Structures are given as C-alpha cells and as structure tokens.
Amino acid sequence: MAGTELFEGRxxxxxxxxxxxxxxxxxxxLRRFGWHVTGRDSDSAAETLALELGALDxxxxxxxxxxxxxxxxVGGISKEIERALVETAGLVTDVGSVKTPMLDxxxxxxxxxxxxxAGSELEGVAGAxxxxxxxxxxxxxxxxxxxxxxxxxxxxxITMLGADVVSLSPDRHDAxxxxxxxxxxxxxxxxMKLADERSTEQRxxxxxxxxxxxxxxxxxxxxxxxxxxxxAENRTAIVEELDQLIAALSEMRAVVEKxxxxxxxxxxxxxxxxRMAMPARFARPDELxxxxxxxxxxxxxxxxxxxLATELDVSIADIEIAHSAEGREGVLIVLVESDxxxxxxxxxxxxxxKPSLRRLQ
Numbered sequence: 001m002a003g004t005e006l007f008e009g010r011x012x013x014x015x016x017x018x019x020x021x022x023x024x025x026x027x028x029x030l031r032r033f034g035w036h037v038t039g040r041d042s043d044s045a046a047e048t049l050a051l052e053l054g055a056l057d058x059x060x061x062x063x064x065x066x067x068x069x070x071x072x073x074v075g076g077i078s079k080e081i082e083r084a085l086v087e088t089a090g091l092v093t094d095v096g097s098v099k100t101p102m103l104d105x106x107x108x109x110x111x112x113x114x115x116x117x118a119g120s121e122l123e124g125v126a127g128a129x130x131x132x133x134x135x136x137x138x139x140x141x142x143x144x145x146x147x148x149x150x151x152x153x154x155x156x157x158i159t160m161l162g163a164d165v166v167s168l169s170p171d172r173h174d175a176x177x178x179x180x181x182x183x184x185x186x187x188x189x190x191x192m193k194l195a196d197e198r199s200t201e202q203r204x205x206x207x208x209x210x211x212x213x214x215x216x217x218x219x220x221x222x223x224x225x226x227x228x229x230x231x232a233e234n235r236t237a238i239v240e241e242l243d244q245l246i247a248a249l250s251e252m253r254a255v256v257e258k259x260x261x262x263x264x265x266x267x268x269x270x271x272x273x274x275r276m277a278m279p280a281r282f283a284r285p286d287e288l289x290x291x292x293x294x295x296x297x298x299x300x301x302x303x304x305x306x307x308l309a310t311e312l313d314v315s316i317a318d319i320e321i322a323h324s325a326e327g328r329e330g331v332l333i334v335l336v337e338s339d340x341x342x343x344x345x346x347x348x349x350x351x352x353x354k355p356s357l358r359r360l361q
Contacts, residue, residue, distance in 0.1 A: 023071030024128030027055035134162030142303030
C-alpha cells in the first residue's frame with residue numbers, strides 16, 4: 001500500500017523536525033512521492049541547505065501536516081514529540097534509537113515510535129539521499145494503546161520509502177539495539193583507539209589495516225556528538241551488553257591462550273553459521289504467501305499481530321486492513337515469505353486468531 005493512498009487523493013503533508021542526514025533523507029523520499037514537506041531545525045543553516053537541496057518545500061511549521069517525523073538528537077526527541085502533538089492534528093513518529101524514554105508519550109494514540117536502522121558516513125543534510133532507506137530495517141514500537149489506523153498509516157509511509165518494517169515492544173527494541181547498534185559502535189571506537197595508540201609507535205600499522213579491520217571499524221567514523229545522549233538514555237541495556245561482550249571476549253581469550261583448536265574452531269563455526277543465517281529481503285512476488293486474519297475492532301490488535309511476527313522471526317512484506325461494511329470486524333491481509341507462512345499462521349492460531357493461508361501465484 002503506497003503511503004499516498006491513505007490521504008483521500010490529495011497531496012499529503014509532512015513536517016520534518018531536524019533536517020540532518022535522516023530527516024533530510026526522509027524529506028527527499030517523501031517529496032519524490034508527491035508529498036508537501038515542511039521542515040525546521042535548530043540550525044538555520046541546516047534548514048536553508050535542506051531547502052536548497054530539495055529535501056523541503058518550505059521552512060517552518062505546518063499545522064495541517066498529516067505526519068510529523070521528529071529527527072532530532074535523542075535528547076531532544078520527547079520535547080519535540082510533545083510539541084508536534086499539540087501543534088498538529090496529524091500523526092507523529094520519530095527516528096530515535098532509544099524508545100523507553102518515550103513510553104509515557106506512547107499513551108497518545110497519534111504517536112508511533114520508530115527507528116530506521118540506516119545511516120551513512122556522510123554527515124548532515126549534505127549526505128541525505130532519497131534512497132537511504134531502501135532495503136533498510138525500520139523498527140516501529142507500538143504498544144497496546146497504539147491506534148491501529150495510526151500504526152498502519154505510519155507503516156505504509158515507511159514502506160513507501162523502501163524500508164522493511166518490523167515491530168518490537170519499546171523495551172525489547174532498546175535491549176536489541178544495544179546489541180546490534182550501540183555496542184558495535186562503541187567496540188569499533190575502542191578498536192580504533194587501540195590502533196591509533198599503536199600507530200604512534202608503528203607508523204605502518206594503519207597502512208596494514210586490511211578490509212576486515214576497515215569494515216569492522218567503519219561505524220567509528222560516525223559523528224560522535226549523538227552518542228552521549230544515546231548512552232545516557234539506554235545506559236542499562238548498553239552496560240548489560242558490554243558485560244556480555246567482555247565475558248565472550250574473555251572466553252575467546254582463554255581458548256586462544258590454552259591453544260584448544262577444537263574449541264576455537266567450534267566458536268568460529270558457530271559465528272560463521274549465525275552470520276550466514278542472517279535474513280535477506282524477499283526476492284519475487286511468487287515467493288510470498290497471503291494470510292488473511294479476521295480482527296476485532298479494538299485498539300492494539302495490529303500492534304499485537306505485527307509484534308508477534310517479529311517474535312516469530314517472520315518478516316512482513318506488506319499489510320492492509322480491509323474493513324467490513326457491516327459489523328465491528330475487519331480482515332487483516334498480510335504478505336509474508338512463503339517458507340514462513342505456516343509458522344506465522346500457526347502462531348496466529350495459538351494466539352487466538354483464525355488465519356487463512358494462500359500462496360501467491
């Protein structure tokens with residue numbers, strides 16, 4: 001479902017708060033699909049550049065916005081969400097990498113927490129591009145209070161930008177992102193610190209840094225200014241994952257120190273298999289199955305089903321709600337990878353739903 005189909009045939013309107021790399025890329029992507037985009041930033045030069053680069057139609061505020069994206073640094077997100085909920089009647093989402101600080105705000109049915117797992121070594125709106133989110137994972141963090149229409153609308157717009165959407169509870173998001181994003185960045189920064197300290201004595205060291213080292217430390221080139229807020233807001237989860245990493249490195253150290261070849265190969269083979277099993281995007285439409293799920297007219301049912309898909313490790317390719325002309329029940333139409341259709345259908349049945357499964361031809 002294209003994001004523009006949800007706005008009664010008129011050009012939809014968006015506000016971007018924070019016109020940096022992510023906000024600028026959202027603006028470029030939305031304008032490519034016919035959206036009218038207004039934006040603002042605490043840095044007037046960033047606003048002007050975003051306008052010049054085509055990420056915005058105009059600078060300022062739009063009370064008629066259908067959707068506001070808050071793309072400021074983590075520390076300022078809550079305040080801007082509150083402001084958008086007051087100053088517009090539309091939906092609000094954000095792109096912050098920490099979600100539990102916004103739990104109280106998620107009681108507002110118009111706010112859907114979000115986090116695109118995308119970025120670039122380039123900084124600011126000068127590095128923005130409309131294709132930044134194509135193939136990227138974009139997490140939404142609905143709660144039982146999230147309005148189904150709001151969740152479906154935000155999800156559809158993000159899918160329009162090319163991202164794969166998954167749903168996680170806010171606390172589970174923060175725990176998982178600590179492992180797959182925050183700790184890797186801190187680890188890369190630490191490796192670069194070690195290499196830099198050694199390079200003062202051995203000037204050839206960084207010249208010898210091969211592809212593996214460069215790939216592993218690439219994220220250390222990101223702007224450091226965002227990390228104090230991230231580490232403060234997600235301190236507990238980050239510290240827990242750092243403890244796990246330190247323990248795992250200690251285990252690896254012990255294996256290397258005692259020269260146990262079998263244990264070493266076992267650890268490396270397990271890592272290899274896990275890396276090879278990482279999920280890929282869908283290939284062709286005929287590799288998808290359609291699952292139709294009758295759903296009651298109650299708040300939170302869409303969040304329940306999409307979060308269940310994530311828990312079952314089932315990626316949703318597309319989703320649509322078909323409302324019944326009579327009664328208080330609709331049908332949720334979900335497209336998933338065919339190999340995972342049975343798993344998702346069985347999970348839905350176990351959760352009390354009555355799904356029907358059909359492979360697309």
